[in-house]
Structures are given as C-alpha cells and as structure tokens.
Amino acid sequence: MTVGQRVAARRAELGLSTAELGKACGLSAAAIERYEAEILPLRRTIAMKLAPQLQLTLPALMGWEESLPTCAMAVSKCAQIPVLGVIRAGAPIFAEDQILRYEPADVESADGRFYLLVEGDSMIHAGIVDGCRVLFNANLTPENGCIVACLVGGENATIKRYREDADGITLCPENPNYAPIHVSRREFETGWARVLGVAEEVVHRLK
Numbered sequence: 001m002t003v004g005q006r007v008a009a010r011r012a013e014l015g016l017s018t019a020e021l022g023k024a025c026g027l028s029a030a031a032i033e034r035y036e037a038e039i040l041p042l043r044r045t046i047a048m049k050l051a052p053q054l055q056l057t058l059p060a061l062m063g064w065e066e067s068l069p070t071c072a073m074a075v076s077k078c079a080q081i082p083v084l085g086v087i088r089a090g091a092p093i094f095a096e097d098q099i100l101r102y103e104p105a106d107v108e109s110a111d112g113r114f115y116l117l118v119e120g121d122s123m124i125h126a127g128i129v130d131g132c133r134v135l136f137n138a139n140l141t142p143e144n145g146c147i148v149a150c151l152v153g154g155e156n157a158t159i160k161r162y163r164e165d166a167d168g169i170t171l172c173p174e175n176p177n178y179a180p181i182h183v184s185r186r187e188f189e190t191g192w193a194r195v196l197g198v199a200e201e202v203v204h205r206l207k
Helices: 003-013 018-025 029-036 044-053 058-062 185-190
Strands: 079-088 101-105 113-119 133-137 147-152 156-165 168-172 181-184 194-203
Touching: 003 029, 003 058, 018 029, 018 044, 044 058, 058 101, 101 113, 113 156, 113 194, 133 147, 147 168, 147 181, 156 194, 168 185, 181 185
Parallel strands: 079 113
Antiparallel strands: 079 101, 113 133, 133 194, 147 156, 147 194, 156 168, 168 181
C-alpha cells in the first residue's frame, strides 16, 4: 500500500471527509485529495500534521513499519523519537540536523526529545560508548553535573558533562585521555554555542 492509499484508507476508517481532515491539519480538501492521489508528494512536515489526526504514528503512516504498534493507540507510553544523526563523543564533529529514522521510547511525549548516535569513547566512564544512542530533551534546563549535547564553535556538537561557573561553561569528558572544552558566556550569548538537549537515557542496543 502506498502512502497516499494509506492516508485515504485510514481517513475512511475514521469516517473523515477530505474537508474535515484538511481543516484539522490546516490544509484544503483539494490538497488532501492530491496527497491521496499522489499528485503531490507527501513531505515529512505535512505527514507530521496528518499522522495524529489519523491516529497513527509517523512511521506507520509512512510505511516504515509493517503493522501498527500497540503504542499507536497509547502514544503516552510509547512515543516515536526522531534520530538526528551521528554525534562524536570525542573530538566534536558537525551533527547534521537530519532525521535518519524514528525509534520508540517509553516516555509521555516526543516533544523536544531526540536521539543522537554516538561515535567515540570520551564518555565511556559515564556509560556512553561507541555505537549507542542517547535520548536528549531540548526542553530541560542544564544543571551542573548533567550530560548535554552542546553546540560549540558555531556548528560542531559534542556530548559532555556540563559544568557552569562564573567564567562560563566547561564541557567535561568522562575519559582522562580527553581534555575539557571551555566555552565562554559570550559564545552562548551570541549563539556560537548552545545546549541542544539534556541526556535522559542511554540505549546500548541499536535496532
């Protein structure tokens, strides 16, 4: 079944007209008809509006999974979290703001949450090893001692332990083979540095 066919079939199951579905998503009935007929490609931004109205997870709507998971009707206990790419726990590298796929997490909401994949060994003593993925929450305020994903140098991101003092922020590794990274308050004020999220969970087994 194609994505357009899936939208049409699910809309019919729920007894929604194209006008009703379009109104709920801020779209016209004609636009819904074009997506269903696949005259227009269904972009991810549009799919993210359609999925909750069709009571589907985004992966289920897009056909990224063969069948609806149990959590499709209980999203509060099984949210689909975007995986945003690879981040090096060692020397910082550019973290592409690109959704590679979605993975489930036992959290109440996906809002502000994202996974990053880890390469490197600078955080091994915190249990963050090469090949794992880390769940981050962009809505949390970092506190001393927490682990963060932090943008440094304008475009490079790294996972480190957060330490704040009067001089600025120090990003501390959990491996003595790596040196801490000091970031001034000025860099945060100008946006040259930014905390992307606070770590909530480390998942060692990738799917």
